[in-house]
Amino acid sequence: MRRRDVTRALAALTVAAALPARAQDAPVRVGLVAILSGPNAAYGTAIRAGVELALDQVNTKGKRIALTVADSGGTKDGAINAARILIGRDKVAAIIGPTLSNEMFAMGPVTNGRGIPTIGTSTTANGITDIGPFIFRTALPEADVIPVTMKKAVSRGVKTIALMYANDDAFSKSGFEVMQSAATAAGLKILTTESFGSKDTDFSAQLTKIKALKPDAVGISALVEPVSGVLLQARQLGFGTETLFIGGNGSNSPKLGQIAGAAADGLIVGSPWFIGKPDPANQAFVAAFRAKYNRDPDQFAAQAYDTLFILAAAIAHAGNADPERIRNGLLRTDYTGVMGPFRFDAKRNPASAEGVVVLEMHGGTFRIAP
Amino acid sequence: MSVPPWLSDLFWTYQNVVVSLGVNGLLALSMYVVLAAGQLSLGQAAFMGLGAYASALLTLRLHAPFWAVLPAAMLVPVAFALLVGGPTLRLAGVYLAIATIGLGEVLRAVYLNVDALGGALGLSGIPEAAPLWLIYALLAAALLVFWRIGRSRVGRAMEAMRSDETAALAMGVNVRRYRLATLVASAALAGLAGALSAHSTDFIGPNDYGFEPAVSILSFALLGGIGSPIAPVVGAVVLTLLPELMRGFAELRLILNGVVIVLAVLFLPRGLVAWRMRRRAA
Numbered sequence: 285m286r287r288r289d290v291t292r293a294l295a296a297l298t299v300a301a302a303l304p305a306r307a308q309d310a311p312v313r314v315g316l317v318a319i320l321s322g323p324n325a326a327y328g329t330a331i332r333a334g335v336e337l338a339l340d341q342v343n344t345k346g347k348r349i350a351l352t353v354a355d356s357g358g359t360k361d362g363a364i365n366a367a368r369i370l371i372g373r374d375k376v377a378a379i380i381g382p383t384l385s386n387e388m389f390a391m392g393p394v395t396n397g398r399g400i401p402t403i404g405t406s407t408t409a410n411g412i413t414d415i416g417p418f419i420f421r422t423a424l425p426e427a428d429v430i431p432v433t434m435k436k437a438v439s440r441g442v443k444t445i446a447l448m449y450a451n452d453d454a455f456s457k458s459g460f461e462v463m464q465s466a467a468t469a470a471g472l473k474i475l476t477t478e479s480f481g482s483k484d485t486d487f488s489a490q491l492t493k494i495k496a497l498k499p500d501a502v503g504i505s506a507l508v509e510p511v512s513g514v515l516l517q518a519r520q521l522g523f524g525t526e527t528l529f530i531g532g533n534g535s536n537s538p539k540l541g542q543i544a545g546a547a548a549d550g551l552i553v554g555s556p557w558f559i560g561k562p563d564p565a566n567q568a569f570v571a572a573f574r575a576k577y578n579r580d581p582d583q584f585a586a587q588a589y590d591t592l593f594i595l596a597a598a599i600a601h602a603g604n605a606d607p608e609r610i611r612n613g614l615l616r617t618d619y620t621g622v623m624g625p626f627r628f629d630a631k632r633n634p635a636s637a638e639g640v641v642v643l644e645m646h647g648g649t650f651r652i653a654p
Numbered sequence: 655m656s657v658p659p660w661l662s663d664l665f666w667t668y669q670n671v672v673v674s675l676g677v678n679g680l681l682a683l684s685m686y687v688v689l690a691a692g693q694l695s696l697g698q699a700a701f702m703g704l705g706a707y708a709s710a711l712l713t714l715r716l717h718a719p720f721w722a723v724l725p726a727a728m729l730v731p732v733a734f735a736l737l738v739g740g741p742t743l744r745l746a747g748v749y750l751a752i753a754t755i756g757l758g759e760v761l762r763a764v765y766l767n768v769d770a771l772g773g774a775l776g777l778s779g780i781p782e783a784a785p786l787w788l789i790y791a792l793l794a795a796a797l798l799v800f801w802r803i804g805r806s807r808v809g810r811a812m813e814a815m816r817s818d819e820t821a822a823l824a825m826g827v828n829v830r831r832y833r834l835a836t837l838v839a840s841a842a843l844a845g846l847a848g849a850l851s852a853h854s855t856d857f858i859g860p861n862d863y864g865f866e867p868a869v870s871i872l873s874f875a876l877l878g879g880i881g882s883p884i885a886p887v888v889g890a891v892v893l894t895l896l897p898e899l900m901r902g903f904a905e906l907r908l909i910l911n912g913v914v915i916v917l918a919v920l921f922l923p924r925g926l927v928a929w930r931m932r933r934r935a936a
Binding site for chain 1: 663667669778782855856857859898907908
């Protein structure tokens with residue numbers, strides 16, 4: 285299997301080298317930079333699977349796009365080297381990736397300086413597209429997702445909220461700041477803010493204080509393990525269904541149901557994508573993914589899948605492999621995929637959060653919140 | 655003078671690899687100088703981080719010129735080395751290794767939690783101000799200095815410490831002074847490498863200077879050997895090029911990388927370059 289991959293890559297290289305670059309009907313070559321080795325390889329593998337599934341479907345009517353995949357290994361030097369090889373040796377017209385925001389901060393200036401459109405599918409950190417005019421992202425940052433969750437809470441009659449967060453982890457802390465401003469913007473009254481450590485196991489002091497204030501909702505920004513701990517203890521302290529628990533992106537994990545079980549029931553969390561979304565495009569994607577890979581797609585695969593279609597549309601709009609024209613094509617993106625309707629805003633970030641679904645824990649698994 | 659486009663493309667493609675070779679060569683020398691005196695001190699990644707953060711902050715916040723940034727990037731880790739040198743250098747062997755790894759982790763936690771240092775998001779938008787010729791000129795200069803020192807009385811004293819510290823002490827070698835001096839030299843070189851790398855890759859983050867890089871730097875010297883200053887640099891060159899040469903093997907890359915290192919350590923226990931410097935009779 286692996287040897288066949290290598291042979292195929294070598295064969296593709298030989299063919300690419302033999303073909304004159306000016307051939308008009310040659311497919312447009314695009315690159316993918318993803319983490320395919322090391323501890324974070326699961327993300328890159330999901331992204332690659334999503335992109336390759338979309339590629340099969342784009343190329344059904346003749347080979348329009350050729351893909352070259354390069355491993356970043358999860359390091360900034362790995363990402364830079366991968367991008368330089370894709371651009372300098374393979375002459376790609378656009379790049380999808382890299383996987384981590386930190387990789388993009390190092391790789392983005394290189395691809396942007398060379399004028400190659402680069403689309404991050406999972407890079408959610410602030411300031412990614414400030415790197416330059418050729419940097420795009422299709423990943424929805426938390427700042428776009430949490431307001432949708434808050435709106436759902438308000439529609440359920442929530443007026444007051446208490447916030448809890450892990451203060452020793454950058455991800456949880458920035459999520460808390462987003463939650464705080466989203467709650468204020470939604471007109472909620474913040475009764476108190478309590479913090480804890482990611483490795484804590486006892487949250488009773490914070491929860492007892494919150495219970496005395498009787499908030500309509502409790503927002504928690506932390507990774508899934510501490511969130512599970514908070515929920516389990518909250519139920520012991522007598523928090524019932526009258527209090528709505530709201531999670532940040534850390535709670536958007538199937539592990540929540542596995543650890544907290546029934547204690548997590550009723551928690552709501554916003555997600556850019558959900559496997560059970562009933563629209564036909566999403567159902568077709570899930571079925572095709574299962575048929576090709578024999579496993580369920582995740583959010584990273586879904587984002588990558590949509591991104592290749594968005595890039596393919598931009599290439600069709602450009603009419604050739606000119607990176608500048610592809611960039612203009614991307615700016616005109618108007619595409620509806622498995623994540624919902626998609627356009628880029630003036631800063632090359634996702635323009636709307638229409639595709640966000642609010643999920644609710646029910647019997648240990650997520651379902652779309654009623 | 656015009657360069658054909660395929661040649662400039664080729665250079666552009668491998669530019670970052672060429673930069674990494676130079677930077678890792680400096681880091682290998684920073685490891686060499688402590689190992690040559692028999693100190694298993696693993697603070698190189700931490701010193702590199704101090705140099706990288708100090709230089710990046712000077713450039714980004716104070717817009718200091720690059721020629722002023724470089725010496726500062728060496729002074730900050732040197733000051734830190736002098737500060738922690740007193741207590742840590744009382745330790746020996748693995749205890750010193752553990753203490754120095756701990757230092758690196760403490761600094762990593764500081765970068766993560768101090769907002770002014772960018773936290774988990776690191777510092778981005780650092781201008782690519784380090785010219786390639788400078789990196790290699792500094793590497794050549796460092797090699798030359800270590801070569802001269804290695805053949806001098808100082809080099810002999812260091813080798814005596816490496817073989818048997820008590821015996822060296824009995825021979826009149828000021829062991830404490832040598833220990834501190836090698837630590838300071840190691841910190842200065844690592845800080846320099848940090849500043850050069852920060853100013854050629856646009857971005858630095860806390861995890862670039864944690865435990866994993868510390869072990870990589872140690873493996874440069876382990877693979878290359880410490881018989882002469884050129885040996886660890888050869889180790890750095892091999893370990894930097896290996897993963898790039900193995901790109902074709904996709905997921906097998908890390909495994910093959912590991913196999914090569916294990917084979918080298920098994921069959922070449924004194925390093926790839928086992929040859930030792932010759933010295934004139936005293």
